[in-house]
Amino acid sequence: MAGTRPTPADQAREAVVEAALARLDLDTKARLLAGQDMWSLPELPAIGLRSLVMSDGPIGVRGVRWTADDPSIALPSPTALAATWDPALARRAGRLLAQEARRKGVHVLLAPTVNLHRSPLGGRHFEAYSEDPYLTGRIGTGYVTGVQEGGVGTTVKHFVANDAETDRFTVNNTVSPRALRELYLAPFEAIVENAHPWGIMTAYNSVNGSTMSEHRYLVEEVLRGEWGFDGxxxxxWMAARSTVGAIEGGLDVAMPGPVTVYGDKLAAAVRAGETTEAKVDAAVRNVLRLAARVGILEGAEPVVTDLPETVDGESLAREIARRAFVLVRNEGGALPIPAGHSVALIGAAARDARVLGGGSATVFPAHVVSPLDGLTAALPEGTLTYAVGADPSQELAAADKGFELRAICRDSEGEILGTRSAPSGHIQWMGNDLPDGVTHDRLDSVELTGTFTPRESGPHTFGIKGLGAFTLTIDGTEHFDGVQSTDLDDPFVTFFGDPVERATVDLTAGRAYAVSLRHTVDVPDDVPMRVISFTLAHQEPARDPDELIAEAVEAARAADTAIVVVATTERVESEGFDRADLRLPGRQDELVHAVAAANPHTVVVVNSGSPVELPWREEVAAVLLGWFPGQEGGAALADVLTGAHEPGGRLPTTWGPLDSAPVTRVTPTDGELPYTEDVFIGYRAWERENRTPTYPFGHGLGYTDWTYDEIDVTGTTVTVRVTNTGTRTGRETIQLYLAPTDPTPDRPTRWLAGFATVEAAPGESVHTTVDLPSRAFEVWDDQTNTWTPVKGTYEIEASHSLTDTRLRATCVF
Known part of the structure; x- marks a missing residue:
């Protein structure tokens, strides 16, 4: 693939880049390629270069501070965005995130994640889009386009085959060239071709023997050479392991800093003849080009000078959520809820919603609309009741509701250096993000202190997440004074590890109690990142589970409709580990069985980022998959349940039980994880193994009906006419699958080759035209290392889902 032809503006920027590069000496160039702290590169005033700032995404822009003091819009999870099957909506999401980035002084968003759902056990799948490379590429293209239209760079990640979390720093994934090309590289290639991203992030893992931060073939020959990537x-973060290996392998920037493999080490390697200054220049050129594009290199006009119109973040978050909800079952028209029905809302997640996944994707919204909030606002007064039913969370979480805390920093003499508010019990200060007046060299301790007013009486459990020396005091009594350590060899255990229970205290609802957690700071000077991270954790009194379920059953029996919200937790779906199973935690399955037995009009809302097993699905009237729905999720849920809006989502990933899933291995053996399934993942594997999932790829119901009237094929251009035969306006996602009429065992039975979303009023017919990409008719030839067209006759299926084909036609390629 050739790069796009440079415009005059591109050429002008390139001239500024070259002039700036020529003015830099070796040491300065080497320093520019190393993070100066957790999130930024150093400024170089001599050439008019401001510091370039990066921030995690992908559902919001956290900025350089990991704190609820600096709130961000929180959109639904990437799996939710992919469930909309709408690249234009993804583009609007990108524009909003660019707006958020500019507000926070961020130049580059570390997103999107376009790894694939190879196995349903992948713990970070909520942060990626789909099991299908074509759908992933289309949604990712929309997202990248939108962000960069807002003048902010993207960093498409994690290049490549970073499809599981187990031993992610050290695992060597062995993948055939064909599977790499047809599956795992395909979304990156599509985004490079169609959206021209300004950045790529290389993964922790190795591929076929080489760590990705040193993978010269995939980075230099494929990404830059074949595809023409110029970002x-x-x-x-912390993936770069070798100075010479990284620069020779094509890595431009090693993050974070200041301790990294670049900087002084890179300059020394050049002087020792271990690498060349030309290699350094190539990397610096790429960084300066990025700086020019985002407008922080003096003399270079940024790519975007006229910013898009302002986006209402709350409104867009709500729209994406309702467009993403996938209605997978709706017996007897249980949804929308009939007007006038009384409703029993059940589930801990209905009150304390989980709106986003755990790990580096975490942002802190200014507010969260829970399902209880959303339905309370939407339903007539007196028609809604609530019961906990079953709490999926069986572990401590960061101190939140009822806590009023602040952080006090002291030196070794006990003198207060500075303070900062702490909206939750989680402290995470990276680099120089310290309270005013505080410096690392003087900081000796941080005390998280304030009050806790319980909302329930009984035994409250307190714990600590973090490493080092801690003192925990509740209501004047010291409950722990000691050191927490770990045997895990994971630099992020402080972020993703489990809290340790340290105290159980009987408290009375409504009374304010003094709480304090003091941490003695001991951060070595030579660590790659200077981070102060710890958490005061808490869990409310545990009520008798049988009693809670019994209360829920009575509430359900007394209502016309029962709505049960079930959910995963941060210990089930998060960055840092893979899933052990696909079951809902706690006694939630038992709760649903019991409620469904008491009320035939039971609706289950599934609050998870990726597939879970649904053993009760045939017992309930409706099942709505809500993903991690973002900060406005409860309002969007009310929109859909009441019928104000239609659920618009279609499954971007197959849902099925673990014992039927064709690809499940995520744990390496002796450091190796072979992708033995080759090109057969997701629905390709389900069909090859002749296994029936719970709900197939592309499945989703709405509130109206559609007929597929006509299909016309001219060459590789497909036109489909559909009619809304229902009673209300709706949206249909027309999916086009390509199936060779003479199948061979080395190719899938069929695969997604195109799609389009249409909207129509009752009785209205609409046409849509889709050009199938030539790549859909090609395979990667491992012998010739080229894409090879597979000539022959293909059946084109116009479908409502993978297994619900409505029209067929043939084409000859």
Whole structure:
């Protein structure tokens, strides 16, 4: 693939880049390629270069501070965005995130994640889009286009085959060239071709023997050479391991800093003849080009000078959520809820919603609309009751509701250096993000202190997440004074590890109690990142589970409709580990069985980022998959349940039980994880194994009906006419699958080759035209290392889902 032809503006920027590069000496160039702290590169005033700032995404822009003090819009999870099957909506999401980035002084968003759902056990799948490379590429293209239209760079990640979390720093994934090309590289290639991203992030893992931060073939020959990528390539945080290996492998920037493999080490390697200054220049050129594009290199006009119109973040978050909800079952028209029905809302997640996944994707919204909030606002007064039913969370979480805390920083003499508010019990200060007046060299301790007013009486459990020395005091009594350590060899255990229970205290609802957690700071000077991270954790009194379920059953029996919200937790779906199973935690399955037995009009809302097993699905009237729905999720849920809006989502990933899933291995053996399934993942594997999932790829119901009237094929252009035969306006996602009429065992039975979303009023017919990409008719030839067209006759299926084909036609390629 050739790069796009440079415009005059591109050429002008390139001239400024070259002039700036020529003015830099080796040491300065080497320093520019190393993070100066957790999130930024150093400024170089001599050439008019401001500091370039990066921030995690992908559902919001956290900025350089990991704190609820600096709130961000929180959109629904990437799996939700992919469930809309709408690249234009993804583009609007990108524009909003660019707006958020500019507000926070961020130049580059570390997103989107376009790894694939290879196995349903992948713990970070909520942060990626789909099991299908074509759908992933289309949604990712929309997202990248939108962000960069807002003048902010993107960093498409994690390049490549970073499809599981187990041993992610050290695993060597062995993948055939064909599977790499047809599956795992395909979304990156599509985004590079169609959206021209300004950045790529290389993954922690190795592929076929080489760590991705040193993978010369995939970075230099494929990404830059074949595809013409001209952006910057940044390591995942702490992924760069070797100075010479990284620069020779094509890595431009090693993050974070200041301790990294670049900087002084890179300059020394050049002087020792271990690499060349030309290699350094190539990397610096890519960084300066990025700086020019985002407008922080003096003399270079940024790519975007006229910003898009302002986006209402709350409104867009709500729209994406309702467009993403996938209605997979709706017996007897249980949804929308009939007007006048009384409703029993059940589930801990209905009150304390989980709106986003755990790990580096975490942002802190200014507010969250829970399902209880949303339905309370939407339903007539007196028609809604609530019961906990079953709490999926069986572990401590960061101190939140009822806590009023602040952080006090002291030196070794006990003198207060500075303070900062702490909206939750989680402290995470990276680099120089410290309270005013505080410096690392003087900081000796941080005390998280304030009050806790319980909302329930009984035994409250307190714990600590973090490493080092801690003192925990509740209501004047010291409950722990000691050191927490770990045997895990994971630099992020402080972020993703489990809290340790340290105290159980009987408290009375409504009374304010003094709480304090003091941490003695001991951060070595030579660590790659200077981070102060710890959490005061808490869990409310545990009521008798049988009693809770019994209360829920009575509430359900007394209502016309029962709505049960079930959910995963941060210990089930998060960055840092893979899933052990696909079951809902706690006694939630038992709760649904019991409620469904008491009320035939039971609706279950599934609050998870990726597939879970649904053993009760045939017992309930309706099942609505809500993903992690973002900060406005409860309002969007009310829109859909009441019928104000139609649920618009279609499954971007197959849902099925773990014991039937064709690809489940995510744990390496002796450091190796072979992708033995080759090109057969997701629905390709389900069909090859002749297994029936719970709900197939592309499945989803709405509130109206559609007929597929006509299909016309001219060459590789497909036109489909559909009619809304229902009673209300709706939206249909027309999916086009390509199936060779003479199948061979080395190719899938069929695969997604195109799609389009249409909207129509009752009785209205609409046409849509889709050009099938030539790549849909090609395979990667491992012998010739080229894409090879597979000539022959293909059946084109116009479908409502993978297994619900409505029209067929043939084409000859």
């Amino acid at each position: 910057y390539n940044v390591s995942d």
